[in-house]
Amino acid sequence: AQSVTQLGSHVSVSEGALVLLRCNYSSSVPPYLFWYVQYPNQGLQLLLKYTSAATLVKGINGFEAEFKKSETSFHLTKPSAHMSDAAEYFCAVSEGQGGSEKLVFGKGTKLTVNP
Amino acid sequence: DAGITQSPRHKVTETGTPVTLRCHQTENHRYMYWYRQDPGHGLRLIHYSYGVKDTDKGEVSDGYSVSRSKTEDFLLTLESATSSQTSVYFCAIRPGQGHYEQYFGPGTRLTVT
Numbered sequence: 048a049q050s051v052t053q054l055g056s057h058v059s060v061s062e063g064a065l066v067l068l069r070c071n072y073s074s075s076v077p078p079y080l081f082w083y084v085q086y087p088n089q090g091l092q093l094l095l096k097y098t099s100a101a102t103l104v105k106g107i108n109g110f111e112a113e114f115k116k117s118e119t120s121f122h123l124t125k126p127s128a129h130m131s132d133a134a135e136y137f138c139a140v141s142e143g144q145g146g147s148e149k150l151v152f153g154k155g156t157k158l159t160v161n162p
Numbered sequence: 163d164a165g166i167t168q169s170p171r172h173k174v175t176e177t178g179t180p181v182t183l184r185c186h187q188t189e190n191h192r193y194m195y196w197y198r199q200d201p202g203h204g205l206r207l208i209h210y211s212y213g214v215k216d217t218d219k220g221e222v223s224d225g226y227s228v229s230r231s232k233t234e235d236f237l238l239t240l241e242s243a244t245s246s247q248t249s250v251y252f253c254a255i256r257p258g259q260g261h262y263e264q265y266f267g268p269g270t271r272l273t274v275t
Contacts, residue, residue, distance in 0.1 A: 056202075079262040090252055090266035091205070098262065137204060141262040146212045148262055149195070149220065154204040 049074045049142040053153035061161050066110075066125040068156045070138030073119065079141040080121045081150065082112055086134045094136070097121060108132070133160045165189045166267035168253050174273045181240040183270050185253030187233075193256035194236040195264060196220075196228060198249040205252065211236055243274045 054069040072078055079098050083091040095106025102114040108131075112123045121138060135157045139150040165188035175181050185194060192213055197205040197220075207220030209228040217228050225247060229237045240247055250271050254264040 090268045096263050152204040
């Protein structure tokens with residue numbers, strides 16, 4: 048079974064600083080990987096996805112993630128944090144095939160942005 | 163906006179009572195999912211559906227059942243609610259073959275007292 052580990056359940060950065068949220072996965076096959084963002088009292092919104100095309104994936108709101116097979120990582124970055132980036136972020140990997148595709152989620156990282 | 167609504171959005175119920183949560187989608191997607199979200203656990207899959215009347219269990223299916231009698235609706239039932247089922251429940255859809263991402267509804271906050 049696939050699994051996802053997000054290092055750091057809480058990350059705090061200053062406004063304008065680099066955002067780095069870490070995600071490592073385990074997968075026996077080439078993975079499909081995703082980052083989602085959840086604002087308070089809302090559902091999850093897809094930020095970006097890796098589906099075996101370019102290893103550097105750009106998403107919404109200035110976020111990007113790089114797939115590194117050798118490190119089994121898919122870290123999320125943003126060059127300059129905004130106050131509006133404060134939210135919880137989830138990394139996910141797809142598992143299954145033939146109609147039984149599912150997502151396995153990490154436990155999430157809560158991002159705080161300080162003024 | 164993937165056209166997903168969930169009802170009710172909030173519910174408080176007593177231990178031992180049955181509860182049904184509804185997920186409704188407007189875009190005729192084949193694949194639908196139910197998750198629960200709890201602090202420190204992320205999202206965990208309860209059940210999913212790959213077509214009308216075709217469902218399967220997820221990671222945390224004990225105490226839950228589902229039904230899908232038409233494409234647009236996916237129902238989650240707690241036959242006899244327990245306090246451990248207090249959670250936020252999310253429904254999601256997957257657009258179909260070749261797509262692995264899922265799109266989520268707004269969630270239902272369920273409290274079992």
